[in-house]
Amino acid sequence: MGMTITEKIFARAAGKTSVKAGDIVNAKIDGVMCHDVTTPSGVSKLKEYGLDKVFDNEKIYVTPDHFQPAKDIKSAELHKRLVAWVKEKNIKYFYPLGKAGVCHALLPEQGHVRPGEVIVGGDSHTCTYGAFGCFSSGIGSTDLAAAIATGELWFKVPASMKFTLNGSLPKGVYSKDIVLEVIRRIGTDGALYKAIEYVGPTIKELSMEARMTITNMAIEAGGKNAIIACDETTEEYLKGRLKGRQDWDVFQSDPDAEYVHEDTIDCSTLEPLVALPNLPSNGTPIGECAGLEMDQCYIGSCTNGRIEDFRLAAEVMKGKEVAIRTIIVPATPGIWKQCQDEGLFDIFYSAGCVISAPTCGACLGGFMGVLGSGEKCISSTNRNFVGRMGDPTSEVFLANPATAAASAVEGKLADPRKYL
Amino acid sequence: MAKAHVYKRDHVNTDEIIPARYLNTDDPVELATHCMEDLDTEFVGKCGEGDVIVCGDDFGCGSSREHAVWAIQGAKVGAVIAHSFARIFYRNCINCGFYPIELHGALDKINDGDELEIDYKDGTIDNKTQGAKIEFTPLPDFALEIVNDGGLLPHIKKKNA
Numbered sequence: 001m002g003m004t005i006t007e008k009i010f011a012r013a014a015g016k017t018s019v020k021a022g023d024i025v026n027a028k029i030d031g032v033m034c035h036d037v038t039t040p041s042g043v044s045k046l047k048e049y050g051l052d053k054v055f056d057n058e059k060i061y062v063t064p065d066h067f068q069p070a071k072d073i074k075s076a077e078l079h080k081r082l083v084a085w086v087k088e089k090n091i092k093y094f095y096p097l098g099k100a101g102v103c104h105a106l107l108p109e110q111g112h113v114r115p116g117e118v119i120v121g122g123d124s125h126t127c128t129y130g131a132f133g134c135f136s137s138g139i140g141s142t143d144l145a146a147a148i149a150t151g152e153l154w155f156k157v158p159a160s161m162k163f164t165l166n167g168s169l170p171k172g173v174y175s176k177d178i179v180l181e182v183i184r185r186i187g188t189d190g191a192l193y194k195a196i197e198y199v200g201p202t203i204k205e206l207s208m209e210a211r212m213t214i215t216n217m218a219i220e221a222g223g224k225n226a227i228i229a230c231d232e233t234t235e236e237y238l239k240g241r242l243k244g245r246q247d248w249d250v251f252q253s254d255p256d257a258e259y260v261h262e263d264t265i266d267c268s269t270l271e272p273l274v275a276l277p278n279l280p281s282n283g284t285p286i287g288e289c290a291g292l293e294m295d296q297c298y299i300g301s302c303t304n305g306r307i308e309d310f311r312l313a314a315e316v317m318k319g320k321e322v323a324i325r326t327i328i329v330p331a332t333p334g335i336w337k338q339c340q341d342e343g344l345f346d347i348f349y350s351a352g353c354v355i356s357a358p359t360c361g362a363c364l365g366g367f368m369g370v371l372g373s374g375e376k377c378i379s380s381t382n383r384n385f386v387g388r389m390g391d392p393t394s395e396v397f398l399a400n401p402a403t404a405a406a407s408a409v410e411g412k413l414a415d416p417r418k419y420l
Numbered sequence: 421m422a423k424a425h426v427y428k429r430d431h432v433n434t435d436e437i438i439p440a441r442y443l444n445t446d447d448p449v450e451l452a453t454h455c456m457e458d459l460d461t462e463f464v465g466k467c468g469e470g471d472v473i474v475c476g477d478d479f480g481c482g483s484s485r486e487h488a489v490w491a492i493q494g495a496k497v498g499a500v501i502a503h504s505f506a507r508i509f510y511r512n513c514i515n516c517g518f519y520p521i522e523l524h525g526a527l528d529k530i531n532d533g534d535e536l537e538i539d540y541k542d543g544t545i546d547n548k549t550q551g552a553k554i555e556f557t558p559l560p561d562f563a564l565e566i567v568n569d570g571g572l573l574p575h576i577k578k579k580n581a
Contacts, residue, residue: 024562038485041446049573051580067444074444124484124508138508140486141446142515142572150576154562188431189478193507222481224507279431364440364483385435385482387458392439 002254004160005227006195009135009251013118021159021258029059030134031112032147033121035103036064040081042122042145054089055151058244061112062086063095065102066360071367093243101332101358104128104216104302108208109334111241115230116249120147125302125382127218131211132238133230133251135195138219158224160195160253161186161261165202167268172417174312175210176304176380176400178202179217180273181265184283191223194260197253198228202267208237209306216303217382220280229253272416274378275398278386286403286415295375297322297408298389299401300329300356301363304380307338309401314344316405316419317351323411326353327369329361353408365389371396378407421548422498425460425467426474426532432459433482434509438491440483451487452494463495470498472538474530477502480509489516499538501526501545501556514563517571521545523556530554 003011003018011019013027034042039062046052054060064082067075086094095106104125107113115133120126122144129136139147147153163182169175182196196218203211211228218226230250238248273283299305299313310330328348330336336358339345345355362369363381371377371390376397379389384396399407402416409419436459438451445451456463456473473492479502480488489512492500501521505513513520519540523529530536534549543558559567569575 037443041486044446045573049577051573051577066440072444078444078446122484124482126484138484140484140489140508140512140515142486143511146515146572146576188481189504189506192478192504219482219508222478222506364443365435366440366443370441383433383435383482385433387439388435392458 001258002256004195004197004253004257005133005229005251006135006160006225007157009116009118010155010157012116012249019157021157023157024154025157026152026154027118029120029147029151029153030117031119032060032144033103033107033119033123033126034060034062034144035066035123036068036075036078036082037066038122038141038144040078042141042148043085045142046145046149051149053149055149057090058092060091060148061093061107062091063100063103063106065100066364067366068100068359069097069357099333102302102305102360105306105331105335108132108212109332111243114242114245114248115234116251120153124219125216127223127225128212128216128302130215130218130225130227131208132234133228135225135227137225158193158195159260160197161191162197162199162259164264165198165200165267166264167202167266168205169267169270172272172402172420173270174400174402175206175213177270177273178265178267179214180275180283180398181270183217183221183281185263186221188220188279188281189222191218191221193224196221196223196226198226203228204231207308208233209308213303217280220382272400272403274403274413275384277384277395277397280382280384280398286413290413290415292413293376294324294378294407294412296324296369296371296377297326297404298362298369298377298379298381299404300331300361301381302331303382304401305329305331305335307335309380310339310344312402313405314347316402316416317409318347320351320409322352322408324408326408327356327362328353329356330358332358362389378404378413380404421535421537422470422472423468424472424474424530424532424534424536425463426527426530427459428527429475430477431481432475432479434480434485434488435482437480437488438485443485443487446487448490448494451491455491455495467495467497469496472498472536473500474526475502476527477504479505481506484508486512486516489513489518493518501530514566515572517567519559519567521556523554
């Protein structure tokens with residue numbers, strides 16, 4: 001029996017010739033992502049148990065992002081603990097304020113994600129890096145601490161699901177709509193404990209940014225990881241960007257690899273989708289929900305806060321004014337600068353948007369755009385759970401950045417296709 | 421005796437268990453005061469020491485925040501019984517030495533307010549109110565060992581000793 005790409009990565013990381021779904025393996029970790037909310041507790045626990053060390057100070061990547069810049073005294077204290085630990089352990093790759101960005105946009109941009117690696121992070125959207133043909137998955141503070149100290153973790157090798165993407169995306173439809181369609185089909189626990197592997201001709205047409213949107217939301221279907229095999233687009237992105245080792249391992253699934261679920265999506269038939277409250281699986285074609293009044297628009301996050309997303313939003317908003325509060329949050333300083341250089345900020349300013357520093361911010365109801373009772377927000381983010389962006393009675397509608405921008409212009413859910 | 425607090429819900433997520441607005445601290449005592457706040461604002465007031473939360477599918481979905489487990493442990497909740505658990509939450513429970521009880525059909529077998537006695541060794545729940553013994557699948561041995569050691573870090577420390 002052949003192996004999937006995920007199984008091959010685990011076989012390599014566990015030093016075995018082969019593994020299969022369900023095997024418990026001890027895997028060597030190639031990279032650990034650390035941020036301000038989950039890391040300070042993890043490293044405090046290491047001290048508490050006398051395990052206070054780092055396995056490799058060049059394989060731990062640290063950026064504050066959730067409450068960055070510090071939103072209040074308590075989060076400032078979390079940042080102080082994070083920085084003190086970074087200094088004490090001489091962590092090589094630390095991104096302080098000014099360099100800090102939303103972790104899952106920052107790590108690939110800064111060249112810390114390599115195909116074939118096993119990367120873990122103290123954040124559920126760590127699955128994003130699977131766009132590069134590596135295994136990556138989110139873990140809690142204790143696992144994070146163990147990974148930092150020992151450089152290895154136990155894993156149950158996940159069974160894989162395969163989605164074949166066919167056809168070209170029509171106007172106004174983007175990779176966000178593909179992943180919302182996947183979650184709509186299988187539900188928020190449809191991929192529980194499983195790997196989601198994406199294959200098919202449509203992938204060639206997707207940039208790395210667009211691919212990251214798809215792998216980012218694997219967790220919204222309960223997935224352990226999502227993965228897209230490395231190709232020319234991946235290699236092009238990595239060139240001149242990688243820090244440290246310049247080569248990588250390319251794995252492909254065997255033709256006779258085993259999948260527990262297979263499905264095909266004809267991308268040419270998709271429409272812009274809006275995931276209605278309170279589950280990401282509530283994807284609804286814009287035609288069926290257009291007109292619903294909104295109070296706020298939020299464009300940013302590890303899902304859709306990259307340069308392509310702001311180009312889209314700017315294309316929709318150019319020469320227009322927004323009808324509701326609209327918050328633009330470039331995910332990294334690099335993206336922020338690119339938005340500025342390309343003149344996108346002029347468009348957003350003229351449209352009446354506010355432009356934020358890079359932060360996770362209000363995506364998780366932290367700050368910079370928290371919702372009041374009963375308010376509705378159209379958002380390019382990833383979760384629309386009860387109270388996700390603020391008061392428990394507020395509501396979040398998830399969509400692609402063009403749909404979010406069109407809805408900002410009209411003040412209600414709107415079809416982006418008439419603006420493109 | 422542990423009392424059951426039943427929520428007939430699937431997908432109870434980490435934002436409901438501990439909203440992100442409280443993630444600026446990792447103090448379990450403080451987190452405990454907000455445990456389950458966006459699901460039931462009265463939960464903390466009515467939860468006695470050792471009481472049990474009972475839910476449907478996919479409990480703990482969403483964020484990787486271990487704060488959700490710390491809040492539940494801090495609130496002195498004895499156990500969480502659910503039809504199924506989200507992956508990261510399940511793993512966080514084991515890592516914190518907290519036993520997640522997976523029990524299909526739990527919502528049909530346990531009513532709100534039922535008095536329960538849990539035997540982790542035998543994998544049984546004695547529903548005293550209904551006079552019924554319910555079996556659940558115990559944790560696999562390696563996970564049980566971590567839980568019995570008090571969590572992953574004490575487990576690693578013990579192995580290194």
